[in-house]
Amino acid sequence: MGELAAPGRKSIGAKRNPESADAILEAAEAVLAEAGYSGFSIEAVARRARAGKPTIYRWWPSKAALLIEVYQRQKRVETPDTGNIETDLAGFLMNLFAHWRDTSSGNVFRSLVAEAQSDAAAAAALADYARGRRAHTGRMIERAKARGEVVADIDAEIVADLIASYAWRHLLTNRLDEDEETIRAAVRYVVRGIAA
Amino acid sequence: MGELAAPGRKSIGAKRNPESADAILEAAEAVLAEAGYSGFSIEAVARRARAGKPTIYRWWPSKAALLIEVYQRQKRVETPDTGNIETDLAGFLMNLFAHWRDTSSGNVFRSLVAEAQSDAAAAAALADYARGRRAHTGRMIERAKARGEVVADIDAEIVADLIASYAWRHLLTNRLDEDEETIRAAVRYVVRGIAA
Amino acid sequence: MGELAAPGRKSIGAKRNPESADAILEAAEAVLAEAGYSGFSIEAVARRARAGKPTIYRWWPSKAALLIEVYQRQKRVETPDTGNIETDLAGFLMNLFAHWRDTSSGNVFRSLVAEAQSDAAAAAALADYARGRRAHTGRMIERAKARGEVVADIDAEIVADLIASYAWRHLLTNRLDEDEETIRAAVRYVVRGIAA
Amino acid sequence: MGELAAPGRKSIGAKRNPESADAILEAAEAVLAEAGYSGFSIEAVARRARAGKPTIYRWWPSKAALLIEVYQRQKRVETPDTGNIETDLAGFLMNLFAHWRDTSSGNVFRSLVAEAQSDAAAAAALADYARGRRAHTGRMIERAKARGEVVADIDAEIVADLIASYAWRHLLTNRLDEDEETIRAAVRYVVRGIAA
DNA sequence: CGATAACCGAGACGGTACGTCTTGTCTTCAT
DNA sequence: ATGAAGACAAGACGTACCGTCTCGGTTATCG
Structure with missing residues (x-):
């Protein structure tokens, strides 16, 4: 149009x-x-x-409402299921970065986050949306738990939070072109820890 | 005045x-x-x-420049040095959340991030600032490495990135009141991993 | 309704x-x-x-058409017939002012005049209406002529025009509360003249 | 421009x-x-x-304020002084009609009157302006009084009101092309009266 | 020591966008 | 087939800021 x-x-x-x-x-x-x-x-x-x-x-009562609907119209990112949590999470992040980079989704989502900093309604809508995504990512962890790959008393939401936070910050600071090795390392630290 | x-x-x-x-x-x-x-x-x-x-x-050529100077005028957050990396990182996050919550710093920084989404100069300034902070947080990791608490080939910047990302997202989604146990858990996952 | x-x-x-x-x-x-x-x-x-x-x-094709129908639904003003043209005209004006003041007619008519300044259809309708009213008021003069109270070669329409104009302007400038003595004086000047 | x-x-x-x-x-x-x-x-x-x-x-706080200033920028109408009140008034009216017809003044003033019907500020401004004009026209009458041409106890303002009203209504009903004889007759009725 | 240059507060400028309102037209749906 | 209802494109309303500019004035510095 x-x-x-x-x-x-x-x-x-x-x-x-x-x-x-x-x-x-x-x-x-x-x-x-x-x-x-x-x-x-x-x-x-x-x-x-x-x-x-x-x-x-x-x-659409606000700019944010319009942004949200625009964002949701766009195709979702696939969450891989390879049977290995480390590969799954790294794959997910790389898919997400590519999606944000190659479609306008990244710009849309950035705008949404920015808008939410000055518009309460946007903040609420974004919180809602983020909750859904966290649960979604959380499922990858739960699957791994079920496989015995992850210790049982891990809080899947917190892990999802760490992963999503890493993604957000890369989006918000224009680092969606992060190289694969770095992303894999970040995921590896979360999965295997950094302690000696 | x-x-x-x-x-x-x-x-x-x-x-x-x-x-x-x-x-x-x-x-x-x-x-x-x-x-x-x-x-x-x-x-x-x-x-x-x-x-x-x-x-x-x-x-101040832009709103962002003004925001940055305002943010920098405000007292810095202390980075604890307890000899234990897990306690250090959790303590740092809790100090940071408290600082953001209790002074106007949180609002200032949120604004800065939002501004950076539509203003290239702001984005550059923020990237610069973030680089400095990442290095700063990285030092906590390096100290732990030197103590042998953390394996030697860990990339301190990536860890700092994970921690900072977690903080940013809590700020940007109004979750600065996260309870201590959750913060500690997040840090623990990074330090000790989640794998079985 | x-x-x-x-x-x-x-x-x-x-x-x-x-x-x-x-x-x-x-x-x-x-x-x-x-x-x-x-x-x-x-x-x-x-x-x-x-x-x-x-x-x-x-x-109703226009605001004006609606206004006209509203105005015409409202009860008409009586034209007195006391046998004295001066009293008749003054009485008519006072009745009219009271009617305009005490019902919403005044507002309706004002609106109609205003509307006619930017809407040709309204102007035409108003002109039509005004012609009718002028004739109506003119009859008061004709009666007086027949009684020999007014000289025979007076143009009744012009007199009606003077009287109606006086009424309009008081309506349009919010002076419907003009005191009786002033109204009588205005009528007297028209009837008896102001020349020495 | x-x-x-x-x-x-x-x-x-x-x-x-x-x-x-x-x-x-x-x-x-x-x-x-x-x-x-x-x-x-x-x-x-x-x-x-x-x-x-x-x-x-x-x-200009309102459309009306702008209209008023536009109207006042336009050259004023001359008030003749021939030593005869009847000629003076008829001449004034004819000058005024010509001025309104031939410049955009007529349209401006019509707009102003229309605006005043829905805008209190415009109404006040117009009332103010009208007061000034009435006084101005009144002076023609006063001069005639001084000459002994008009009886001494005539209220000049009321006469001015009659004359101005006649002009307004011709403007508002698109009759600025009224023929001279009719205008003279209207003035004559006011000056010499219509009574037998 | 007088001129000058850079600063200051103030506020007007041409613009753009805001969110609301009204206009007159159009389609759907219930009657 | 008609009327009620309400969505539509269009565009004006009056307000808030934007970033730029000029003003008139002050003061430190230079010639």
Whole structure:
């Protein structure tokens, strides 16, 4: 869509028009990809989607809500299951970094985190989302526990937290091009420890 | 100074007026403490400091530069040296969380990270700062290595990265009140590993 | 109807629904009375009447059309017939001022005049209406002519115009509380002249 | 000015920039002339004047304030002094009608009256202005009184009111092309009366 | 010791975006 | 087939900041 949008998209009656919603989400993604977070404004999205601002505000009460939906539309990252927790976690991180690097997802998520620092609603939504992801990553650990690969009384959420934190910080400090060996090392430290 | 600024503070001639610089930094801190990042604008700082906007722009080319200087004015966190790496790292994290929680530093740093997501200069400055901190934390590891507490070929920077990442994410997701046991567990996983 | 509108008023099929029309006219009057011309919008009337905007647009093509119908629903002002033209005209003006002051008619008419300044249809409708009123007031003069109270070659329309103009301007400049003596004086000048 | 405005008009320091003020007033006049009252928006004026909206709001708190200043910039109407009150008043009206017809003043004033119907500030400003004009016209009457042409106890303001009202209504109902004889007749009725 | 240069507070400037409001059109759904 | 309801694109509203600029004034430094 964008400036290519059908100029005459109209209401389809007393309910949400999926064409408009799609146009808006795609415009939001495009604006973020092209102008980055600093150029991301409701105004710009509306212009690009050939939508009225009130239409955006009707369905997404805040910039954050729009960002979240944009992020969720994007394909998820696969969590490998190789039977080895170290390989699984490193693979997951590398998949995630690649996904963030190669699609606009990384920029979207960065923006979301930034937005959450000044918008309580965004913070809540992000916390919610993060909880889900932590549980998701936690499952990799639980599987390893079940295999007897990880000691039974490990708190899977804390491990997931360490892994996710490592990912976040690389995203937020522009280090998504971290080399594989470093990522593997970080995972190895968590799995095997650093103590002599 | 800040809201207490002498209304009639004047130039002291052809050089930077330290009174004004102080008033600005203090005003910046106060604005962040009271209105948060969303209320933090150069305009607001200038009003609060009874300074002209150009005076701010003259000395701090961006919001980020101002934030960095504000953050650095604040007292540093102590890095314990108990002779035990696990206790050292957990203690450092708890000191850091407390510092972030109890002073406005947490808010300042959050703002800085957020700002860095849309401002290249801020990102560079933050990367610089982070590098310094990583080295600093790395020293705790190096000491442990020297004591033979940690295996010799561990990359101290990666460990520091894991620890700092954990701290950042707690800051950015409003979890600075994490309980001590959880923090200790996270550190333990890094130090002793989670493998069976 | 108005704010009392049955919440469940439904279509009655393929013809204008008098319940809805009434609800809309009453809502329009109520909105004008409570919020004045500045608060008078098709949107507000629809909300108040619990009607859809298209229902209003179907039957009244413009704000002005709605205003005119609202104005005409309201009771007319009596034109006295005392046998004395001066008393008749002064009485008429005082009746009119009172009517405008005490009902919402004044606000409705003001709105109509305002609307006519930017809407050609409204202007035409108002001109039409004004012509009718001028003729009506003119009849008072004609009666006086017939009685020999007024010289025969006076153009009754011009006199009616002077009187109506005086009324309009008092309405448009919020001077409907003009005291009786002033009104009588104005009429007297027209009837008896000001020349020595 | 308008789209021809110097592209780089800038601030001239901590005080009102007369270039900007002029550009805005001229743009306002031009917008009114070209798009009429219905197309007259602060937004449109700002665009046309290549000025920021806040610059307009800084100096003119309302649309009405801007309209008033635009109206007052326009050359005033002459009040004849022929030694005969009837000729003076008729001449004044004809000058006024011509002025309103031939410049954009008529449209400006119509807009102002319309605006005053929904904006209290505009109403106050207009009342103020009208008071001044009434006094001005009143002076014609006073001169006639001094000459003994008009009886001494006539209230000049009421006469001025009648004359101004007649003018207003012709403006507001698009009858500025009234023929001279009708205008003279209206004035004659006020001066000599209609009674037998 | 007088001129000059850099600083200061102040605040106006052209802009952009905000979030809300209204306009007039359009489609769906219930009647 | 019609009317109620409400979504739609469009764009104005008035406000907040942005980063730049000029002003008028002060003061330390240089010639």
